[in-house]
Amino acid sequence: MENFPVINLENLNGEERKATLDQIEDACQNWGFFELVNHGIPLEVLDTVERLTKEHYRRCMEKRFKETMGLEGVQGEVKDMDWESTFFLRHLPTSNISEIPHLSQEYRDAMKEFAKKLEKLAEELLDLLCENLGLEKGYLKKVFYGSKGPNFGTKVANYPPCPKPELVKGLRAHTDAGGIILLLQDDKVSGLQLLKDGQWVDVPPMRHSIVVNLGDQIEVITNGKYKSVEHRVIARTDGTRMSVASFYNPASDALIYPAPPLLDTKPQQVYPKFVFEDYMKLYATLKFQPKEPRFQAIKAVNSF
Secondary structure, X not given: OOOOOEEEHHHHHXXXXXXXXXXXXXXXXXXXXXXXXXXXXXXXXXXXXXXXXXXXXXXXXXXXXXXXXXXXXXOOOOOOOEOOEEEEEEEEOOOOHHHOOOOOHHHHHHHHHHHHHHHHHHHHHHHHHHHHHOOOOOHHHHHHHOOOOOEEEEEEEEEOOXXXXXXXXXXXXXXXXXXXXXXXEOOOOOOEEEEEOOEEEEOOOOOOOEEEEEOHHHHHHOOOOOOOOOEEEEOOOOOOEEEEEEEEEXXXXXXEOOOHHHHOOOOOOOOOOEEHHHHHHHHHHHOOXXXXXXXXXXXXHOOO
């Protein structure tokens, strides 16, 4: 199988811009995932977030995880549980970082700074997608905006060593519901995999990279030209894997539908039209099931 796409964003500024845009286009069409290097986020910011995330897990979450999660006596595969320890931060439209218990002030400040830089990167990427798709600059950002601006939040996860990795997934297979996802992942302990051509492929750990993947909303807006891709996290025995995944999603009241310019070549609209919040309510109960029935279900309940 061909190599996982790694894209150097610095090359957008010179003679290699067209080649770099082509790489992004290929990754969006054929992978649904790519890895960014030289993405503009200072390395010291990434190092600080990684250090504080790992410290916070050891200090505040590890003991409780060990006390509440057990596989003693379990013989068969556990299909309704994920071997992960998580908490969620909301950045937009309003932040809840000050309300999350047990975070040090240094960690709160670091996550606020990190979120600002990720928000900027997400919006840059949306405009690059617009450029590749032949949509006007800002089209995707405008669709996402709704009346109050986009939803943007971070899932901080740790995947501890698992005594029986054959019985449980770190995170079960799913596609992401939202827009564009930016991930800072552990560069030493792997585990993230995506489904490509019927095979599970490792997303390689790479220091200081940002992994990008596309959610269901991008698939709908592009009328299937770009697709969200099923992915999972494998439980491992060899260390705790850190994952800081930030989701740049449409506003709750954003109206999502295929971009009209992308229907020219495929005039039969394949994907439904819906309000993002309605899709999220459906997704909450069907996250670990195939996405196609979700699209059909939202189509059935919405008739604009």
